[in-house]
Amino acid sequence: MAKTDLQGTLDLLVLKTLAQNGTLHGYGIVQHIQSASGELLRVEEGSLYPALHRMEQAGWIAAEWALTETNRRAKYYKMTAQGRRQLQQAEESFDQLVKGVRAVLRYA
């Protein structure tokens, strides 16, 4: 049984984004998800930042302060080895979820 919920989906999106882009700040993650999803997904800041900090506490991602291209101090996140394992797991269980939901939608 795949264990997945909406929060898990947000975690998955963030981890995948970081896996593809290396390091990003919160604003960059929002922008990336929005553009990568073809403007279909818009991440709420009110959910994103608590999630980022939670994942940092769990050790999936690491953070450091750095300057942006426009010379602003921002907090950059990057994935850890633990986060990579987590991502793999999250992807698998998301696939399961999608398969499951599809199956239900098809036959129900």
Next chain:
Amino acid sequence: MAIFKRIGNLMHRARVDREINAELQAHIEMRIDENVGRGMSPEEARRDALLRFGNPTATRERVMGADAALGLESFWADVRYAWRNLMKSPGFTITVAVTAALGIGVNTAAFSSMDAVVLHPLAVPQMDRVVTIAEQQDRSGNSGVALANYEDWQKQSGSFEDMSVRTSADMSLTGAGDAAHVNAKLTSASFFTVLRAQAILGRVYAEDECQPGRDAVAVLNYGFWQRRFGGDPTVLNRKIELDERVYTVIGVLPKAMQYPSEADVYLPFAPTAQRLANRTAHDYLVAARLRDGVTMKQAQAELRAIAGRLARAYPATNLGWSVKVESLLDGINGDMTPLYYRMIMYATLFVLLVVCANVSNLQFARGIARRPEIAMRTALGASRWRLLRQLLTENILLGLVGAAGGVAIAGIYLHLILISMPARVARYMSGWSNTSLNGRVLAFSLLLAIAAGIVSGIAPAIEALRLNLVEQLKAGSRASTGSGRGKRLRSIFAVAQISLAVALVIGAALMSKGMWGLLHVADAYEPQKTLTFNVTLPAARYDTPQKQAAWYRASLERLRALPGVTHADVTTALPYTDAGWNDDFEIENRPVFPGKDQRALHLAVSDGYLAALRIPIVAGRGFTKSDSFDSVPVAVVSRRFAGQYFPGQNPLGRRIRMSAGEKKFEPWVTIVGVAEEAKYTLWDPTVYSAVYLDAAQIPPPSATYAVMTNGDALALAEPARKALAGLDPALPLDTVETYERLIKDSLTGLMYAAAMLGIDALIALLLAAIGIFGVMANLVGERTREIGVRLALGARREDVLRMILRRASRLTAIGVGSGLVLAFCLARLVANLLRGVRPDDPAVFIGITVAIAAIAVGSSWVPARRASRVDPMQALRSE
């Protein structure tokens, strides 16, 4: 571990907070930059960024929650906030703290006493592994153990780590001040290993000292050491003389090792080979420690199997004998003490419930005043759960303040009961002297405080949160009335208080009434004018019945010659002292049927005893001076005895023999008279058949003196002591007291229980009165306007008064009604504990119902009067 990182983050919260702020701020700035880049004006760009970001404060809080163990942090914030809030309404806070302190105080006191006496009477490590082992004949009551059987159990059983045996001896201590009677326990050295008892001073004796010739060492019990030697640490190696044999003191046991409670000294038990082979004298008590993993049932099964084998091997002595294994704790507590404590504990928890109801009531009233505050916080985004937690924190804080006061109250209370307990009674209660506010007790009161805080706070808090936000904010800070639900709840609480109070007061009254009866049970014997004391004749010097009889004769002559003495007599038991000895007997020319109990109280009395106690002779004669050691032994039997064993026959002239089962060959005695009944038991309601023997003919080894006077009985103590010291200076007098005091002492435990219940009842009653007063006062306050309108429309003041009182009466009636049901249950319980209590005593039930109803309605009189005095003009203007 994430959780530790989070708790660490709590420490430098300010830094974490700054960083989060900076991060979120950077996010907004980047959005603004991009917006500007897309061609928005700076103001528009900022506005859009902020709008898209949402509530930054809420987000920051949530990020903070992810970073730090915020539950803890916000808990402290709640506590601080609650404290400030409580400080703002000192009247409320003090009232609640004091009621909570009372409730928790009585509970703490009751629990600490129960903990010391019932739960942890001894400081025996792993006490649940220690058992007592008794023998039982034909599965009847417990008997002592025969030494040879004990030896066999020890050899054949595998259930026990260690087994110990002991027996008692009454000895005279001489050579150290006044002669004194001491209770010696002769124990095997394993007695101390079974209990895992170590001496606080010196040492306990070892196995090799339990042999004849090497056994002249003594270990003192703590209480005896304090009483007799003033706690002198140099007592070690002192020589003491017991029954004219010299012993060396080698150790003192700790205070929390008062087992058996009556023990004064412990001496090595050094049985002779002949005693070790005895299977008939069931005189020994066995305590043992179970091996790890062995249950009491398994141990008992194993011993019963061994007993079965012994019965086959020695049918003459062991047939029909079985074994009973019981926990040491049960043995110490007996049947009644835990019951009493349980009753007190329930009653006291009842009081705490009443306290909770009271606090709830106050909280309801306060909740109405706090509605604007709660509405404001809800509007600002506080969740219901968050507010509920806040309100409960406040209540728990109140509970804890109450607990602090409660522990202080309990301390004072415990001090009072400890100093009011007669030392002679305390000696016999294992653990009593250990009563203290220990860690268990403090944990208990803490738990109660938190529970009470939650119980009393939950209903008002939920009610406070159940508000209509818009209405509330529109109404602003104007005083508003509570919801109908809230009022109903408050009424329910007031009703519950009354009913709990009714139950408690009735229970306490029944108990007091029963106790009063017991205290005055012996009034017919004028106990306040009777001096009593015990004498045990040392077997070494009074080794023949002739010598013993001579002592009794001479001592009574001397006592009777004292000025003011009307009677002086001896008996083996005084009425209502629970001291008699139920003895087997046989009737001449009548076979004893095996298994059929033929027992009667065996009482040896002096010739004037029956007359002194005004026990009339209904047939034949009483004892006279001419019944002497040289004449035919005679007996007087009680009327019940005659009716039971000689129905329709004349018992006079028939012969009986006491101690039939023991094969000690007491002489045949001829029945010469029948006496009226006298009751010798205090607790046990049965009146046993009794046989009186003449102490001059068959002298007992120990006896109780009863010296009656017309004046002050205690003033006789010194002259009596001197008179007897003139006869034998080495003979100690024990328990020199008035007969009245003697009975009172044996009721100490009961008086304690009754007092505790009485205090509980009083507090409950007081709180119930306050409770209904509060409800009515609040009702009147809320209905002032309505009453104003009524008065303005022509209602008379009496009508208003009646209206309010009618409501109070209704609440009272419901409370009293449900209380009576509870009281009936409680009364049944009390009646079980105390013979002579009628659970349906109409006087008590009616009297107390009327009294409480009057108090409840009376306490609503003040608010009702205030209602009737409402000035209609003012009431209408004030809205």
